Amino acid sequence: MHNASRRSNRGPAAAPENRRALLDAARRVFADRGYLAPLSAIAQEAGVGQGVLYRHFPTRxxxxxxxxxxxxxxxxxxxxxxxxxxxxxxxxxxxxxxxxxxxxxxxxxxxxxxxxxxxxxxxxxxxxxxxxxxxxxxxxxxxxxxxxxxxxxxxxxxxxxxxxxxxxxxxxxxxxxxxxxxxxxxxxx
Structure with a gap:
């Protein structure tokens, strides 16, 4: 059964939006938890998967x-x-x-x-x-x-x-x- 509330995969079209979301989330999470905060917390805060994070930013x-x-x-x-x-x-x-x-x-x-x-x-x-x-x-x-x-x-x-x-x-x-x-x-x- 299709879940209407699930975010659709927009592929490369979502890349700029995902990058902005990751930067905004990183700014908040790093400010709150420090430089060594888990990258998974940043991906979660941005509403993207860790794979998306690593595609944009291969390293911390x-x-x-x-x-x-x-x-x-x-x-x-x-x-x-x-x-x-x-x-x-x-x-x-x-x-x-x-x-x-x-x-x-x-x-x-x-x-x-x-x-x-x-x-x-x-x-x-x-x-x-x-x-x-x-x-x-x-x-x-x-x-x-x-x-x-x-x-x-x-x-x-x-x-x-x-x-x-x-x-x-x-x-x-x-x-x-x-x-x-x-x-x-x-x-x-």
Whole structure:
């Protein structure tokens, strides 16, 4: 007997929709359960079989990189904004992503040797380097701040997030840590 509620197999026509569903599900599951979350949970969340997941993303790293790429596109759009406020917007969004989706920092740390031949490690510093001088020229941040300093601050924020037990604790701890470091970003008086 035919089950009318069963999803029909649309074959290749469903590929773009399945890919989007997998990326959305991966973003949620990785954010909730970390980089090592079962891939079966991602397929289930996306409403597809594991075979579909592996056709689109043969490895966990392929899937995480595809989601990570979405983050970079968003950050690149922010960095492309004209004016001195782009750095502040970029920094704010980077902190939000670090707190909300620390699994992607986990991914980078776990796979950094496999990623040595990619530009992944250079992209974020390039975005910061493109926006920081404008903010400094406008007197919005310290003229002594370097790209390496900002990257170190982001790593410190990740450390706070990684050692927090709950999301609420992570957000509070990041806010407190940044308050302690308030003078680091502030322009000189």
């Amino acid at each position: 790293l392929d899937l995480a990189l595809a989601v990570f790429e979405q983050h970079f596109v968003e950050l690149e759009d922010i960095a492309a904004e004209p004016g001195p406020d782009a750095f502040g917007s970029l920094w704010t969004r980077l902190l939000e992503l670090t707190v909300e989706e620390s699994a992607f920092v986990e991914m980078f740390l776990a796979a950094r040797h496999d990623l040595a031949d990619t530009d992944l490690g250079d992209r974020l510093p390039a975005l910061i380097g493109a926006t920081l001088p404008r903010a400094q020229s406008a007197g919005l941040v310290s003229a002594r701040l370097t790209v390496a300093d900002v990257m170190l601050l982001q790593r410190m924020v990740y450390g706070v997030v990684a050692t927090s037990v709950t999301d609420a604790e992570a957000r509070d701890a990041v806010d407190r840590a940044l308050a302690l470091l308030g003078g680091v970003l502030a322009p000189e008086a």
